[in-house]
Amino acid sequence: MKAVVLRGCERLVVEDWPRPSIDGGELLLRLRGCGLCGSDLLKIVGPGPRVPAVLGHELVGDVVEIGPDVGAFSPGDRVVAAHHVPCGRCHYCRRGSESMCRTFKTSNLDPGGFAEYVRVPADNVRHATFRIPPHLSDEAASFVEPLACCLRAARRAPIGAHDTVVVIGLGSIGCLFVQLARRAGAAVLGVDPLAERAALAKRLGADVSGGMERSGAAVAELSGGRGADQVIVTGGGADVLPWAVEQVRDGGTIHYFAGGGGDRLPVALATLYHRELTITTTYSSSPVDLAEAFRLVTAGDVAVDALISHRVTLDALPDAVALARRRAALKVFVTP
Numbered sequence: 001m002k003a004v005v006l007r008g009c010e011r012l013v014v015e016d017w018p019r020p021s022i023d024g025g026e027l028l029l030r031l032r033g034c035g036l037c038g039s040d041l042l043k044i045v046g047p048g049p050r051v052p053a054v055l056g057h058e059l060v061g062d063v064v065e066i067g068p069d070v071g072a073f074s075p076g077d078r079v080v081a082a083h084h085v086p087c088g089r090c091h092y093c094r095r096g097s098e099s100m101c102r103t104f105k106t107s108n109l110d111p112g113g114f115a116e117y118v119r120v121p122a123d124n125v126r127h128a129t130f131r132i133p134p135h136l137s138d139e140a141a142s143f144v145e146p147l148a149c150c151l152r153a154a155r156r157a158p159i160g161a162h163d164t165v166v167v168i169g170l171g172s173i174g175c176l177f178v179q180l181a182r183r184a185g186a187a188v189l190g191v192d193p194l195a196e197r198a199a200l201a202k203r204l205g206a207d208v209s210g211g212m213e214r215s216g217a218a219v220a221e222l223s224g225g226r227g228a229d230q231v232i233v234t235g236g237g238a239d240v241l242p243w244a245v246e247q248v249r250d251g252g253t254i255h256y257f258a259g260g261g262g263d264r265l266p267v268a269l270a271t272l273y274h275r276e277l278t279i280t281t282t283y284s285s286s287p288v289d290l291a292e293a294f295r296l297v298t299a300g301d302v303a304v305d306a307l308i309s310h311r312v313t314l315d316a317l318p319d320a321v322a323l324a325r326r327r328a329a330l331k332v333f334v335t336p
Helices: 038-045 102-106 122-127 144-156 172-183 195-203 212-223 237-247 269-275 287-299 314-325
Strands: 002-008 011-016 027-035 058-066 078-081 117-120 129-131 164-168 187-191 208-210 228-233 248-256 278-281 310-313 332-335
Touching (some): 011 314, 027 078, 038 314, 058 144, 164 172, 164 237, 172 228, 187 195, 187 212, 208 212, 237 248, 314 332
Parallel strands (some): 187 208, 228 248, 248 278
Antiparallel strands (some): 002 011, 027 058, 027 117, 027 332, 078 129
8 A cells, every 4th residue: 555654854755665454453444635744744753653654643543454343433534533541440531631541652554644454452442533514524534643642631731610721833733722711701812923723713613813923912902911821832932831820810821832942941930839820831642632522623613724824645644844944835735
């Protein structure tokens, strides 16, 4: 089968890859498409995973084979499947740290979604695969996994009614956070230097949206002068932390959804201590979040269709990566 293979830093090659075979409880999917994620970009341009590797984890496909003991799915079903599944039994899972579960870290689809076929392991079939209803597009269904990651972040750093929330970075993830904050009843300020992204966030529910230079006054106005209850950072790395500290209220939370540059956090420990600030992070999602994300996307309660800016074939994935790296693409959907 055809796949886009990562052969080294920034080396994506379209080549033949072994078509996976399945075992008991497993599914074989023929891919309909896969979203290009920011974490894929980090692996492509950084030290990344061991190579060769086929990336892609926001995938939609048709079931073409079922293994023994698969009762819930049949050939011809259109499904969305997530790549990591926790054990549900260990200390990490019991404490709500599913993405730190050792099973979670070693579970994967085979290979990734930038290929023509993918094997879905039995645990992923049971806990992280959903049959897509006819009214939902492939592109919309591909947002189940990224939205689940945002939902887990919102659980870890809860957003309440009448809160003021600042979202830094208005890519597809930032636009999902804008909508989740609005659904929780918060006032939302979106921050991004790109005017078209700021405008999209406004259409999706942000009360105010624009660049950092004018956002401080808007935060004060929205919050009655106290500062933001939550600042959610989806891009910019450690460099944006000093600005976030200036905007957040005493006792507030800064949540890092993404990594980025910076080996040290540029904020004084005394500031964190005296102002009782909390810095939280999340990595990935859980089966509970995936189920809730599937429900929201299926019901149309979170708008995702407007977030797809480009559709490309596997052959054009390297070009799509270049577009995403220079922020010329909001979200790319890759089809075989």
